[in-house]
Amino acid sequence: MGILPFVAELGLIDHHCHGVLRVDSTRPEFESLLLEADAVSPLGGSFFDSAIGFAVRRWCAPLLDLPRHAPAEEYLERRNSLHIAEVSRTFLMASGIHTFLVDGGFQPERLLSAEELAGLGGGVAHEIVRLEVLAETLRPSLSPSEFLVAVRSRLASSSAVGAKSVAAYRIGLGLSGVRPADADVERAVSAWSAGRLEDPVVITWLAWEALDAGLPLQFHVGYGDSDIDLHRCDPSLLTPFLRATAGLGVPVLLLHNYPFHRQAGYLAQVFPHVFCDLGLATHGLGHQASRVFAEALEIVPYGKFLFSSDAFALPELYYLGALLFRRALSDFLADGLRRDAFAEEDAHRIARLIASENAARVYEL
């Protein structure tokens, strides 16, 4: 049940994460940030009674000098008695992540910047540009034709190492397999003057532009908060888009994927530019992460799977994302070794690929 030594020592590239909160959290805030619900419900009881809740008490409590399984109230008291920067440093350092690819597009005002995050974690940070946020920021002050030029220019000159689309949240993943013509995009932009971008033509066009700029393109896939319609987040809905973009040679990365991780593995197998991960689910499943991690690795070539935490707001989620990833990867490899499915040196290579080498290759880090 322990972690194989060569897995415990792996340095990790977290290819998809967010910032951590600048301030302490009340218990209701903390509970709701543990998972994807907006708030705790009196109908359903405390979120500490969940896989992730128990994982916090089991694994995070000792890092704050509390016994394993310390009660939730005690944990939060202890946590709030420390400076939040100290808490964040503790969990970030313990994660063993040396490189953070940060999507800073969601609630940036509440969170540490990528730089600050990396500083606390003793690593380096790179930015992922969130396409819809970029578009929503640029739109109000520009004409449609200026908007197209500005988006292209910003992507071409971006210091980001990748782009991210939240099409799943806005229109679902059924993106067209046909590249939108500029005239159609301008028309769609005209009809959208400001506010939340929900136009399929514009959202699809952003994805193409990111690839044109040579930016590896991440898609939110699968579960998230109550904003999504889960059946529209099945990655196989992306097939026409993936078929159309395979020839560009720019990576497309399917994030999270649960409970469609098998579908994601299929796409990563058959399309040369497609990769996937199991972020969010890895810590969200707590002690059950290993089984689903093994499922996610059923048919995906090992050169096509990456580590990410998808941690957001709570530094505990970085630590748990990394720790439960290591345990799951270790369980997977130990099971393979026990079955004599591969040799020891193969297991080492698989581990390095998934922990950091695939990400370094994909993002040219």
Added chain:
Amino acid sequence: MGILPFVAELGLIDHHCHGVLRVDSTRPEFESLLLEADAVSPLGGSFFDSAIGFAVRRWCAPLLDLPRHAPAEEYLERRNSLHIAEVSRTFLMASGIHTFLVDGGFQPERLLSAEELAGLGGGVAHEIVRLEVLAETLRPSLSPSEFLVAVRSRLASSSAVGAKSVAAYRIGLGLSGVRPADADVERAVSAWSAGRLEDPVVITWLAWEALDAGLPLQFHVGYGDSDIDLHRCDPSLLTPFLRATAGLGVPVLLLHNYPFHRQAGYLAQVFPHVFCDLGLATHGLGHQASRVFAEALEIVPYGKFLFSSDAFALPELYYLGALLFRRALSDFLADGLRRDAFAEEDAHRIARLIASENAARVYEL
């Protein structure tokens, strides 16, 4: 492989079940009632060669004083040599269920009533009102406007502790997220004068009315007999309806869910009023129930998951539903304890929540 003592001793609330047959069954009847097929097929062989078939021979035979794994023919001979009420009492008493929430809307003429069932099982029974049956019963003798009034009045004054929708069987789960206006409902009712209700406006309206009456609302989700189109029974199709009804504060319960139990867990996590179970699959999977049960608990908070048997017609299914639930819950908790995922007292609390406390809270029993 045994059952943890504190799980073996749990009293259960079965929040979704049906009556048991008043009479003996022939072998073909018994086989077809074991699972969801209409009849045994010569092409495919005996249904005793299935997970549930083997579970009957393994677990039920000893309660009729036969050896474990007694041959099917011998089992049925012995069963039919006893009075059916005696057989039913034996299995119901052995289930450890003390409270039965009974949907009596399917084939009531063949089955014991909720009262009779509870009497045999030494417990108490509460009624669940089946919305489509209520509507089909009221419709023929009423005008459309009288129908609306009558449904509302019946729900408002109902002694039932909850309502059930079989929208999955009639129109699929893609219910509109917009509440139907009375005028639209009346128009739809006008077009349906009698017989099987398959109108989406009326079916959606019934669901809203149940919630308005404060009745916890059950939905059939996932697999069932050959009447359903399984892909239309994905619970994530309910998302617009769940989003629209979240503010009402009345529980919605997703029944069965297999093979969409992960989707159901997601919905129960993100919506404050949503709960789920694994009824039908728990006994249908026989000795493999534990793995799927663990999957069902991956991301659902433990305050959101309930026990049900979905037993119908054969008293064996109550016993197997309860027994295989206990084994699966025990396996889940024992695995968590072995991995040190939670403390012993946490395991006890999770067990109590799922066995009865969640149901008692949801249905205000």
Added chain:
Amino acid sequence: MGILPFVAELGLIDHHCHGVLRVDSTRPEFESLLLEADAVSPLGGSFFDSAIGFAVRRWCAPLLDLPRHAPAEEYLERRNSLHIAEVSRTFLMASGIHTFLVDGGFQPERLLSAEELAGLGGGVAHEIVRLEVLAETLRPSLSPSEFLVAVRSRLASSSAVGAKSVAAYRIGLGLSGVRPADADVERAVSAWSAGRLEDPVVITWLAWEALDAGLPLQFHVGYGDSDIDLHRCDPSLLTPFLRATAGLGVPVLLLHNYPFHRQAGYLAQVFPHVFCDLGLATHGLGHQASRVFAEALEIVPYGKFLFSSDAFALPELYYLGALLFRRALSDFLADGLRRDAFAEEDAHRIARLIASENAARVYEL
């Protein structure tokens, strides 16, 4: 971890496979034939770093007198130093398959015929007629009405023991539940003069004609190469067609099914004429095949599940398909015996049903 002796000794009927290559393969060819991708991608690395790649090195290397886990390069050198017929004979003989049901409709010019295959494998072969290929071959030289007559006549007089539809690749599995009228089929045939058949009316009609001719009808279901849209290959989309054809009494066989194997199991449970398998996935998952195999057997009656390899081009895939099937079946039965879910003689019967008896009954071999 070993294979139960009575499973190791089972003779197998492979109810769905293809021919093997007549010639040696280069490393890029070999790698791309291991799985469903068109080609190895420099972005993603070698396909030997995958479940099936490791399975080749682990299990196939020793049959070519190399050590377990021999490096890929060494394996291919050794393989190409032998005559390809010798390599094929080695793996085919070691598979323990005595009867091959061969779909020769894909790339026949590159592959050994069914006869040649069976000759090398020391078994017998039967043909499965691929409906779309038959139609595409007949169409160019015939008028629409002649085409209908010719298809009927060819199916009626066919020596094939079954037919196969690749509707999944052409139109998805949402076939109509209404039998197309001849006039509609003729109209659709008129609009399609030659080339790839993608008309839903004609494809649906072919499926009905196969059943009319009494030919057990196979459907490709679930994952395959990048030509498919996976979400359109969910077998539950076939429900209207299955409901409409249940009365004909001719078997319908759902092939592969991953990741929809639970949906396939449901259909095989509720429809008297439906059967399923886990071909392709069994070898594609390598050392993880056992878990998915157990999932596939959750609710399907054991008289409804068949063995197939879906091996194509590489003789290794026959051997691995059979070997990993035996391991998975053995793991499933050993787990059931360990849990005392069924008796030893029951385990033997389940094994025989799945290995060959179900196929013999379905195809009347």
